[in-house]
Amino acid sequence: MLSTGRLGHTLRVSELCTRTLLVAAVGVELRPSASQVKFVWRSLNVSAAAETNSLKGIDDLPGPSISNDLYMLLFKGYLNKIHLLQSVYKNLYGPIWRSKVGSYMMINVASPALIAQVLQQEGRYPVRFEMKHWRDYREMRGQALGLHASDATDWHQLRRTLNPGLLKQKEVAAFAPTVHQVVGDLLKRIEFLRSCSQDQATVSNIASELYKFGFEATSAILFETRLGCLEQNIPKDTMRFITAVNDMLTLSQLIVLFPRWSWSVLPIWKRFVKAWDDLYDVAEKLIDRRVAEIVNQVQRGEPTESMYLTKLLSSDQMSRADVNVTVTELLLGGVDTTSNTLTWALYHLSRDHRVQNQLYMEVSSVCPDRQVPATDDLSKMPYLKAVIKETLRLYPVVPGNARLITENDVIVDKYWFPKKTLFHLCHYAISHDETVFTDAESFVPERWLRTKTPLMAAGTYGPDSCKHQPYSFIPFGVGLRGCVGKRLAEMELYFTLSRLMQLYTVIPEDATTTINPITRTLLVPEEPVNLRFQLRDPGASV
Numbered sequence: 001m002l003s004t005g006r007l008g009h010t011l012r013v014s015e016l017c018t019r020t021l022l023v024a025a026v027g028v029e030l031r032p033s034a035s036q037v038k039f040v041w042r043s044l045n046v047s048a049a050a051e052t053n054s055l056k057g058i059d060d061l062p063g064p065s066i067s068n069d070l071y072m073l074l075f076k077g078y079l080n081k082i083h084l085l086q087s088v089y090k091n092l093y094g095p096i097w098r099s100k101v102g103s104y105m106m107i108n109v110a111s112p113a114l115i116a117q118v119l120q121q122e123g124r125y126p127v128r129f130e131m132k133h134w135r136d137y138r139e140m141r142g143q144a145l146g147l148h149a150s151d152a153t154d155w156h157q158l159r160r161t162l163n164p165g166l167l168k169q170k171e172v173a174a175f176a177p178t179v180h181q182v183v184g185d186l187l188k189r190i191e192f193l194r195s196c197s198q199d200q201a202t203v204s205n206i207a208s209e210l211y212k213f214g215f216e217a218t219s220a221i222l223f224e225t226r227l228g229c230l231e232q233n234i235p236k237d238t239m240r241f242i243t244a245v246n247d248m249l250t251l252s253q254l255i256v257l258f259p260r261w262s263w264s265v266l267p268i269w270k271r272f273v274k275a276w277d278d279l280y281d282v283a284e285k286l287i288d289r290r291v292a293e294i295v296n297q298v299q300r301g302e303p304t305e306s307m308y309l310t311k312l313l314s315s316d317q318m319s320r321a322d323v324n325v326t327v328t329e330l331l332l333g334g335v336d337t338t339s340n341t342l343t344w345a346l347y348h349l350s351r352d353h354r355v356q357n358q359l360y361m362e363v364s365s366v367c368p369d370r371q372v373p374a375t376d377d378l379s380k381m382p383y384l385k386a387v388i389k390e391t392l393r394l395y396p397v398v399p400g401n402a403r404l405i406t407e408n409d410v411i412v413d414k415y416w417f418p419k420k421t422l423f424h425l426c427h428y429a430i431s432h433d434e435t436v437f438t439d440a441e442s443f444v445p446e447r448w449l450r451t452k453t454p455l456m457a458a459g460t461y462g463p464d465s466c467k468h469q470p471y472s473f474i475p476f477g478v479g480l481r482g483c484v485g486k487r488l489a490e491m492e493l494y495f496t497l498s499r500l501m502q503l504y505t506v507i508p509e510d511a512t513t514t515i516n517p518i519t520r521t522l523l524v525p526e527e528p529v530n531l532r533f534q535l536r537d538p539g540a541s542v
């Protein structure tokens, strides 16, 4: 994982580098490497650089007017295809442009080198975006502010408490049996749905099944309780949570288009509040249930398993209000992301037998006779990892991330920006840029491999094709603010995909239709993905 630059020890620019070096570091022609960028950005005092008058300002940047932008969103149909707008504007204005969304002025950056420059200056307490609408809701309800809406130092404290259990390899490995148990239930669920279908093979809308899987897996880990989301009768609260996530994410991206003063009178604000109430309520009930169990266990003199939630609840760094909101956020962050990534992976595998076969061969050679993969086995499955990487490249679940640089003025390219400038990191445009990834629109896991495969032998991709520009692929973000669930997500993705491959050949229900992504804050399929799961061994039982 790449680390973030810190501007903690700023040195006067004059002591470190001449104006020439500075301009070279930010210049268009002379692109620095990631480590050079890190050194220079760490070391310079940006205000001093601005005094040189060599840099341009926000007003010098090109970009669409508000009316242009609204026209594109509302009349040209980009409102739910905001990810595509990144490339449209990049082609029009180049890799850096400004735009205004509601009351937010945003600087869009759409090249790996410029993203590197922004992230190297994100400071000690990186802020993604001032989630004022989330914050307003939480303050209105008297809740804790959680990861997304807290101020810098409170956020940092929360991450220090959350990180060890979720980002340390050893801690995450302890979740493997739970994840496998839930994957086992997913396989049973797929078997059940196949048996109900007319052709005894089709599962309609696999994303919705994988969503229930994601919900079950994340909550099994967070709440140390199985909820039964993969049973035939889904718990009412799970359905409520699923609807609420959908509403909240859809409304969240709409609300910011309106000025803050108008929010409380907007009908969509009421729906946004209702969605959050439901989310919070479901999570709170689950936590209450677990707390009651812990109390009973203690009263009976039984040891309480030291699992994730138990650790958070017993931490003196987090109040119960913090735990409630943070766990809701973890649940929110962990369900849609993994389920959509799995959906897109299966969508592509079903359409590409060569890749699917190659993946099957790898899995069955590392885990013959359908042995359940252990965490150690994953290091022997580079193709499996490459398939997931390639899926996240084509469909970055978070198609555009953001950084609000609050601690310092910053320089990006040849422009100077005052502190509190909001940067939009256009990951989708970069992932689909032919100058960054050869054959960018094709699904080619080989581009991530270091070792030879038959396709590479045919000459299309060589071992060097796995060398990509720094910051061209950061689906989980990077640094201190990077995804807290990355390791857990990877484990879920690898275990699920490998076990599905052991059991089934996956084919599309209708190979003639292409399914495109739409943006609903996250990148999701625009219509249901229906797949046929054919047993590799017709006599196999799940």
Ligand code: HEM
Residues within 6 Å of the ligand: 128, 147, 148, 159, 218, 329, 330, 331, 333, 334, 335, 337, 338, 341, 392, 397, 398, 401, 402, 474, 475, 476, 477, 478, 479, 480, 481, 482, 483, 484, 485, 486, 488, 489
């Ligand atoms: C394929 C799966 C996933 C992807 C692609 C993904 C991606 C991301 C990205 C891009 C960010 C923003 C990082 C940044 O700003 O640098 C993020 C943040 C976050 N993710 Fe994930 N994520 C995934 C799975 C998960 C899971 C499983 C969980 C929870 C168990 C989770 C919880 C979170 C949380 C809570 C944050 C906010 C962290 C903060 O602001 O400090 N994510 N994720």
